[in-house]
Structure formats: C-alpha cells, structure tokens
Amino acid sequence: MVQAYNFLASWQLFPEKCSFQFGLAPKSGNYKIESIDNGHNLLISINWVSVENEAFYSQLTITPNDILASLDNYELADTALATINNASTLTITLFKSGKHILQVVHEILPNGYLKISKQGTTPSGELFTNIEIYHKQLSVLPYASSVAGVAIKPTKEGVIKHKALSAMEDQTNMQLDQIRQQIELLARQAQEIRKRKELSLMIYEAKLGFKPQIGHTYHLYEKKDGSHILSLISPAEWGNGGPFKQYISTVKLLADHTWVEIDS
Numbered sequence: 001m002v003q004a005y006n007f008l009a010s011w012q013l014f015p016e017k018c019s020f021q022f023g024l025a026p027k028s029g030n031y032k033i034e035s036i037d038n039g040h041n042l043l044i045s046i047n048w049v050s051v052e053n054e055a056f057y058s059q060l061t062i063t064p065n066d067i068l069a070s071l072d073n074y075e076l077a078d079t080a081l082a083t084i085n086n087a088s089t090l091t092i093t094l095f096k097s098g099k100h101i102l103q104v105v106h107e108i109l110p111n112g113y114l115k116i117s118k119q120g121t122t123p124s125g126e127l128f129t130n131i132e133i134y135h136k137q138l139s140v141l142p143y144a145s146s147v148a149g150v151a152i153k154p155t156k157e158g159v160i161k162h163k164a165l166s167a168m169e170d171q172t173n174m175q176l177d178q179i180r181q182q183i184e185l186l187a188r189q190a191q192e193i194r195k196r197k198e199l200s201l202m203i204y205e206a207k208l209g210f211k212p213q214i215g216h217t218y219h220l221y222e223k224k225d226g227s228h229i230l231s232l233i234s235p236a237e238w239g240n241g242g243p244f245k246q247y248i249s250t251v252k253l254l255a256d257h258t259w260v261e262i263d264s
Contacts, residue, residue, distance in 0.1 A: 006087055006088060006108045007033045007042075007090055007106060007108070007114070008033055008034065008035055009032075009033065009114075009136045010030060010031075010032045010136070010137050011030065011031040011032070011033075011114045011134030011135065011136060011137065012028075012029070012030055012134060012135055012136075012137040013026065013028060013029035013030065013031070013048070013132060013133070013134055014113075014133045014134065014135060015027060015028065015029075017133035018130075018131055018132050018133055019129075019130065019131040020130045020131075021128040021129055021130060022120070022122050022128035022130060023130065024050055026048040026049060026050060026051075027049050027050060027051045027053075028048070028049045029046075029047060029048040029049065029132075029134075030045075030046075030047040030048075030137070031044070031045075031046055031047075031114070031116070031132075031134050032044070032045040032046075032047075036061070040063065041061055041062065041063050042061070042062050042063075042064060042082075043059065043060075043061050044059065044060045044061075044062065045057075045058075045059050046058050046059070046060075058074075058075075058076075059074075060074055060080070060092075062080055062082040062092060063082060064082040064083055064084045064090060064092075065082070066081065066082070066083045067081070068080070068081050068095075069081075069082075071094075076094060076096070076101070076102070077094035077095055077096050077101060077102070078095065078096055078097065079094075079095045079096075079098075080092055080093065080094050080095065081093045081095070087108075088107060088108040089105065089106065089107050089108075090105075090106040091103065091104070091105050091106070092104045092106075101120055101121065102118060102119070102120040103118070103119045103120070104116060104117070104118050105117045105119075112135070112136065113133055113134060113135050114133070114134040114135070114136075115131065115132070115133055115134075116131070116132040116133075116134070117129060117130075117131055117132075118130040118131075118132070195261075196254075196258045196259060196260055197258065199249075199251065199258075199259050199260070199261060200257075200258045200259045202220070202228055202248075203220060203228070203230055203251065203259050205228065206220065206227065206228035206229050206230050207223075207227065207228070207229040207230070208230050210232070212230070212253045213253065214253050214254065214255055214257075215252065215253065215254075215255075216252065216253060217250060217251070217252050217262065218230050218231065218232060218250070218251055218252070218253070219231050219232070219233065219234050219235065219247065219249075219250050219251070220247075220248040220249050220250075220251055221242065221244035221245075221246065221247055221248060222244060222245045222246050222247075222248055223244055223245060224244070224245045226245075228248065229244070230251075234250070235247045249261045250262055250263070
C-alpha cells in the first residue's frame, strides 16, 4: 500500500518562486496527488494556465514500488519508475522507448511547501532543470498547463471563472499580507513595551537619591555589590568609569512612568 500521506493534497503554484530553464513558465497552476486503487497507486493531475490564458492538463498514474511499470495513454512517456525515498521525498523517472527523458523529484520542504525539480533533456540535447514551488490549497483551479500536457481550448465560462479566482486570490493575499504586517508591527511594539518594562523594573529597584522628572535624562550604573543606581552624572563626567562596576545605559522617564533606553 502506498505510503505518501505527506504528498496527498492539492498544491497551488507559486509562479514567482519558480525557475524554468526549458518550456513556458505558467501564470498559475495546480498539482494534485491522490491515492487510488485502495491505496496502491497515486494519481497525479497537473493543470497550468499560460499568460495568454491557454489551458493545459495531464494525468499520470504511478505505483511507487521502485519497479519499472508501463504507462497507459500518457503522451510524454511509456514507462515510469517511482520511488518513495523517505517521508518527504518522492521520485518519478520517465522513459520513452527505453530512453530516460525526465526525472521528477517531489520534496516536502521544512516550511510545508512542495518543491518539484524536473531534470531532463531538450530536443536539441541540452540538459535542463525546472524548479516549481507549490503550497497546499483548499480549492482547485479550473485548469492550467504542464510540460507533458495537451492543450485544451479555454471555454468562455472557464476563462471567467479563472479571472474571478485570480482576482479573489490577489485580494485575499493582499489582505493577508496587510494583516501579517499589522501582526509584525504589534509584535515589535510588544517587544519594545517588554523591554521598557524590564528596564523600568530594574530602575525602580535601583537606589534613587532624587526624584526623577518626566522627560529628563539619567544614567544607570551597576554597583560593585551587584545593585543598581540612577545618577545625574554621565560616564564621561565621571571619568574612568566612575566609582561603579559598570555603566548600564542612559535612560529617560516617559509620561507613563516607564523608562526607555536612549543613545548616550
């Protein structure tokens, strides 16, 4: 029985993350891997859409048992050798009339993306490597293209659906990016508040020989016994580090009675 659970999903192409040395780069695409025949085989469905909105589609059924097997109704190759190398790597090697024509390596990356490396030979005999990066998706695009695919004339309805899906994805990705930026901003603000809190606790536990004024600048030192002291005198005014173990930082009292570190 096939053990390929990490790969069983619909994967959506990241066109901007891909690298193509041969063939046309797509505008969008979908790569779907399903378990069929009671888990003995894998069905791979490949859809791409070109920048001209021309759709391509192909399917491939493989048995990842490391045994050379015949392929039915597959234009690119007549035999294939498929192997699950480990929990995150699936390799498919395609042959035509006994000649190796393409090796396709599927890798689940640490970030959960699917990386597909296609290595083959161009009609002129030059070696090429195409890199495709996918992320998991909940829905499947209506169509797209593949190197081994057969062109399918897009219907008016299909083009309308594709444009709507592309617009929806652009909008949701923009909104998610805005939320991500807001979360990152909040995280930075939270970190700054945490730093101010830790600094304020240190200062309020330090020895104070005067009443600090809001907006004024002071200097924090560590004494030789490990305690802290707030001083009006800067390290430069003390000379040679002063009578303390070490200078910590120059700080300012804010209106909310927290302290912030500033450049000395």
